[in-house]
Amino acid sequence: MNKKNQEKAIVIFEHEPVRRIWVEKEEQWYFSVVDVVRILTGSSIPKRYWSDLKKKLKKEGSKVYDKIVQLKFLADDDKKYATDCFSTENMLRVIQSIPSPKAEPFKLWLAKVGYERLKETVDPEIAINRARNNWKKLGRSEKWITQRMRGQEIRNKLTDYWSEHEITQEKEYALLTDIIHKEWTDLTTRQHKNLKGLKQDNLRDHMSEAELLFTALAELSTAQIAIKEQAKGFKENIPPAKKGGAVAKRARKDYELQTGQKVVTGKNFLSPTKNIKAIKQ
Numbered sequence: 001m002n003k004k005n006q007e008k009a010i011v012i013f014e015h016e017p018v019r020r021i022w023v024e025k026e027e028q029w030y031f032s033v034v035d036v037v038r039i040l041t042g043s044s045i046p047k048r049y050w051s052d053l054k055k056k057l058k059k060e061g062s063k064v065y066d067k068i069v070q071l072k073f074l075a076d077d078d079k080k081y082a083t084d085c086f087s088t089e090n091m092l093r094v095i096q097s098i099p100s101p102k103a104e105p106f107k108l109w110l111a112k113v114g115y116e117r118l119k120e121t122v123d124p125e126i127a128i129n130r131a132r133n134n135w136k137k138l139g140r141s142e143k144w145i146t147q148r149m150r151g152q153e154i155r156n157k158l159t160d161y162w163s164e165h166e167i168t169q170e171k172e173y174a175l176l177t178d179i180i181h182k183e184w185t186d187l188t189t190r191q192h193k194n195l196k197g198l199k200q201d202n203l204r205d206h207m208s209e210a211e212l213l214f215t216a217l218a219e220l221s222t223a224q225i226a227i228k229e230q231a232k233g234f235k236e237n238i239p240p241a242k243k244g245g246a247v248a249k250r251a252r253k254d255y256e257l258q259t260g261q262k263v264v265t266g267k268n269f270l271s272p273t274k275n276i277k278a279i280k281q
Helices: 033-041 046-059 063-067 088-095 103-114 116-122 125-137 142-164 170-185 189-196 209-229 233-259 272-280
Strands: 006-013 016-023 028-032 069-074 080-087
Touching: 006 103, 006 125, 016 033, 016 069, 016 080, 028 033, 028 069, 028 088, 033 046, 033 080, 033 088, 033 103, 046 063, 063 080, 063 088, 080 088, 088 103, 125 142, 142 170, 142 209, 170 189, 170 209, 170 233, 209 233
Parallel strands: none
Antiparallel strands: 006 016, 016 028, 028 080, 069 080
């Protein structure tokens, strides 16, 4: 499946994330099986559970086994790895093979979110409200949500510029993003995630309001400098990335000097259980 025809997102079921990809050609969502297995079974090794279940389904001659599709998701090391996925219809069939008290409520939830994208193509505001509601459920404040959404808007404008000026590879997007981030924080994105004890989680979803603000300043500055210099291609966009990050770095240092508060922090929004696991790791 062409990656250009895929739209990625994370949805929340009872505070647990489920990865999914929208396949434009088929006009339907595909959900990560491992994520669903983790939620329904509570297993700490959902991949092994799914591996055993796959063997069982194949042995039984289940038709759903032949419907497995492998799609790539971004992992905590910023690389993409293929994982087994099912469409909504086939995922509902798999759930029937997993004994769990959460099976029925999850099936209802899945049926609902599985068709959200069809409405969102007609009314994009639905997607925006869904993201806002998900963050509310996770306990984020209105101020934080506003900052997060504003930051995403600025990020989208920057990536739009890149895509329109010969940045074509996902690796190039990641490298330029890392240049900006390291320039203003003195940390790579991976180092920042490690500081916060994050693995699979999105770094921006665990930033403080200040971190979001300075990230947005860095990316806004980068976009404006790139426009001014009419940078094209990966190499020409490196200097604007460094300059944009430097703008935010100078502002960060001044902020820290005047307030006595550090902007870059190890704080996150993980649940107490996940925090304990992160510390142990």
